Amino acid sequence: MTTTFLRKKKLTILPGFKLSLGFTLLYLSILVLLPLSMLFWNTMQLSWHDFMKTITDTRVVASYKLTFGTSFVAAIINVVFGTMIAWVLIRYDFVGKRLMDGLVDLPFALPTAVAGIALTTIYAPNGWIGNLFPFKIAFTPLGIIIALTFIGLPFVVRTVQPVLQNFSSESEEASASLGASRWQTFTKVIFPELIPAILTGFTLAFSRALGEYGSVVFIAGNMPMKTEITPLLIMTKLEQYDYTGATAIAIVLLVSSFVILLVMNIIQWLVNRKFSA
Amino acid sequence: MVISGCSSSDQKGSGSTDKTINLLNVSYDPTRELYEEINKSFTKEWKEKTGQTVKIQQSHGGSGKQGRAVIDGLQADVVTLALAYDIDEIAANRNLINKEWQKELPDHSSPYTSTIVFLVRKGNPKHIQDWDDLVKKNISVITPNPKTSGGARWNYLAAWGYADRKYHGDQTKIKDFMKKLYNNVEVLDSGARGSTTTFTERQIGDVLIAWENEAYLSLKELGKDNFEIITPSLSILAEPPVAVVDKNANAKGTEKVAKAYLDYLYTDEGQEIAAENYYRPRNKKILKEHTKQFPNLKLMTIDDFGGWQKAQKEHFSDGGTFDSIYTPKNQ
Numbered sequence: 001m002t003t004t005f006l007r008k009k010k011l012t013i014l015p016g017f018k019l020s021l022g023f024t025l026l027y028l029s030i031l032v033l034l035p036l037s038m039l040f041w042n043t044m045q046l047s048w049h050d051f052m053k054t055i056t057d058t059r060v061v062a063s064y065k066l067t068f069g070t071s072f073v074a075a076i077i078n079v080v081f082g083t084m085i086a087w088v089l090i091r092y093d094f095v096g097k098r099l100m101d102g103l104v105d106l107p108f109a110l111p112t113a114v115a116g117i118a119l120t121t122i123y124a125p126n127g128w129i130g131n132l133f134p135f136k137i138a139f140t141p142l143g144i145i146i147a148l149t150f151i152g153l154p155f156v157v158r159t160v161q162p163v164l165q166n167f168s169s170e171s172e173e174a175s176a177s178l179g180a181s182r183w184q185t186f187t188k189v190i191f192p193e194l195i196p197a198i199l200t201g202f203t204l205a206f207s208r209a210l211g212e213y214g215s216v217v218f219i220a221g222n223m224p225m226k227t228e229i230t231p232l233l234i235m236t237k238l239e240q241y242d243y244t245g246a247t248a249i250a251i252v253l254l255v256s257s258f259v260i261l262l263v264m265n266i267i268q269w270l271v272n273r274k275f276s277a
Numbered sequence: 278m279v280i281s282g283c284s285s286s287d288q289k290g291s292g293s294t295d296k297t298i299n300l301l302n303v304s305y306d307p308t309r310e311l312y313e314e315i316n317k318s319f320t321k322e323w324k325e326k327t328g329q330t331v332k333i334q335q336s337h338g339g340s341g342k343q344g345r346a347v348i349d350g351l352q353a354d355v356v357t358l359a360l361a362y363d364i365d366e367i368a369a370n371r372n373l374i375n376k377e378w379q380k381e382l383p384d385h386s387s388p389y390t391s392t393i394v395f396l397v398r399k400g401n402p403k404h405i406q407d408w409d410d411l412v413k414k415n416i417s418v419i420t421p422n423p424k425t426s427g428g429a430r431w432n433y434l435a436a437w438g439y440a441d442r443k444y445h446g447d448q449t450k451i452k453d454f455m456k457k458l459y460n461n462v463e464v465l466d467s468g469a470r471g472s473t474t475t476f477t478e479r480q481i482g483d484v485l486i487a488w489e490n491e492a493y494l495s496l497k498e499l500g501k502d503n504f505e506i507i508t509p510s511l512s513i514l515a516e517p518p519v520a521v522v523d524k525n526a527n528a529k530g531t532e533k534v535a536k537a538y539l540d541y542l543y544t545d546e547g548q549e550i551a552a553e554n555y556y557r558p559r560n561k562k563i564l565k566e567h568t569k570q571f572p573n574l575k576l577m578t579i580d581d582f583g584g585w586q587k588a589q590k591e592h593f594s595d596g597g598t599f600d601s602i603y604t605p606k607n608q
Contacts, residue, residue, distance in 0.1 A: 058604055059604065113420070120479070124479040124480075124481070125479070125480075125481065126480045127479075138479075139481070218471065221464045221465065222464070222467060223465055224423055224465070224602075224603035226471065232467065235467065237427055237595075238345065239341040239424060239425050240341075240424070240593065250380050255318075
């Protein structure tokens with residue numbers, strides 16, 4: 001009885017459920033589902049044999065390893081330093097805090113090609129940072145990691161920030177008054193609360209990095225089997241007017257991104273259940 | 278062609294003389310400076326001749342990417358690309374261009390040419406004179422990826438043609454030569470301008486394999502004190518082609534002016550502008566006036582490779598000779 005009552009009441013408080021749901025479905029269909037189904041439709045013109053041949057080609061496989069490996073490392077780096085930046089921005093007051101807060105979003109706003117050219121200029125062997133190191137950074141996988149870290153930075157910071165902001169100081173005080181050390185307070189009280197946000201940030205940064213093209217092509221060096229990323233191979237297929245081959249590889253990226261998002265959602269759900277129970 | 282010619286003259290008859298005509302020229306990357314001048318000169322001449330005002334818009338990008346944009350619906354009146362292959366693809370799709378397009382204008386529809394040369398650092402510290410020097414150990418070569426850059430395909434074929442003559446067609450030896458050459462490549466940029474930047478500004482590599490016009494442009498922009506152009510003993514005649522996109526021009530009623538625009542490239546004025554922008558003019562007299570800039574050298578043509586369709590399939594399509602350089606099998 002009570003549940004139906006509540007539902008009815010909700011409907012009256014917020015009208016337009018059917019209308020907004022209808023709009024949502026239409027909007028998502030046109031913007032997300034339709035283009036993505038075109039991808040599958042295009043690929044279906046390939047026979048299964050050709051499809052497998054395209055996506056398991058040695059060079060393509062080498063590019064998966066590189067793309068997934070560098071994206072993963074970049075996302076991990078972002079988790080560590082992004083959380084730290086969010087912490088500093090929320091917990092401390094200092095001059096120029098607003099400015100720093102704004103800077104975090106810059107990788108979002110910057111056209112990726114601009115980011116790529118700027119990073120390459122700095123990290124090239126004759127660049128400002130590049131010439132400080134005895135080894136090459138630009139045109140190696142290391143350069144790719146830097147580019148992917150750059151574009152992924154805002155994701156972790158922006159997901160962790162609001163959680164830290166809303167974090168009640170009472171629980172920290174309680175933990176301190178019960179005799180916990182600072183480290184214990186952090187690891188046992190604060191950190192568990194942050195895990196879901198960090199996971200979201202990680203997932204977003206990771207899947208964003210998988211598809212990144214603009215900023216990476218400039219710094220990667222694009223050597224086949226060594227520094228050739230998967231999105232570049234998609235471009236080379238298109239350059240040969242091989243639309244189906246390009247979409248076949250694109251689907252591999254898309255499905256992996258989807259699986260990663262799904263797995264992360266499940267993990268988050270488990271984490272939430274564990275800590276709220 | 279006859280039919281489209283008729284329909285365009287019909288539209289002209291209905292008093293379009295006082296309207297501004299908009300033309301869109303879809304071109305590849307390094308022609309930006311060339312067409313800025315061509316457009317200025319052509320619109321002036323067209324105004325004097327017919328009283329019509331023509332506004333020409335330019336679009337630049339990688340040759341293949343531009344070709345795809347036209348296939349996908351970019352309303353180009355004319356295309357001026359790096360490879361006949363890209364125009365062939367447009368002709369094959371949606372009948373946008375007459376399949377016999379290459380016969381419609383003189384010199385296989387390519388009004389200006391270029392060739393592939395080497396750009397080295399001032400004083401030529403590694404003593405690079407010819408293709409043989411590029412496969413030596415400790416030579417770092419910069420060239421774009423033939424898979425993503427139309428210009429780079431000319432580079433690749435020039436090297437291949439040299440090896441072909443050197444080894445009298447011995448396929449294993451030619452492939453070995455190419456493998457050595459591309460293993461010396463340090464950065465494989467996705468486009469020609471990217472490679473130029475890598476070589477000139479990032480200062481990576483001992484030699485840049487470049488189009489002659491790009492090499493001259495680098496000298497002009499970045500100074501003769503830094504670089505030198507080396508002309509190899511044998512190179513390839515790069516023929517960037519042009520064509521009217523019949524279907525679009527026909528629909529917009531711009532066919533006549535589009536045709537005149539491309540014809541203009543062959544006039545003395547057009548040829549002179551091409552030469553000033555470091556493209557080799559087809560007009561022999563004008564070419565002669567610029568001999569200092571364009572030294573004579575032995576040149577192969579794409580016909581030595583059986584035309585673009587064949588060359589593309591053999592060398593650059595998946596599983597072609599370029600791929601075999603980087604596949605670990607058969608190594």
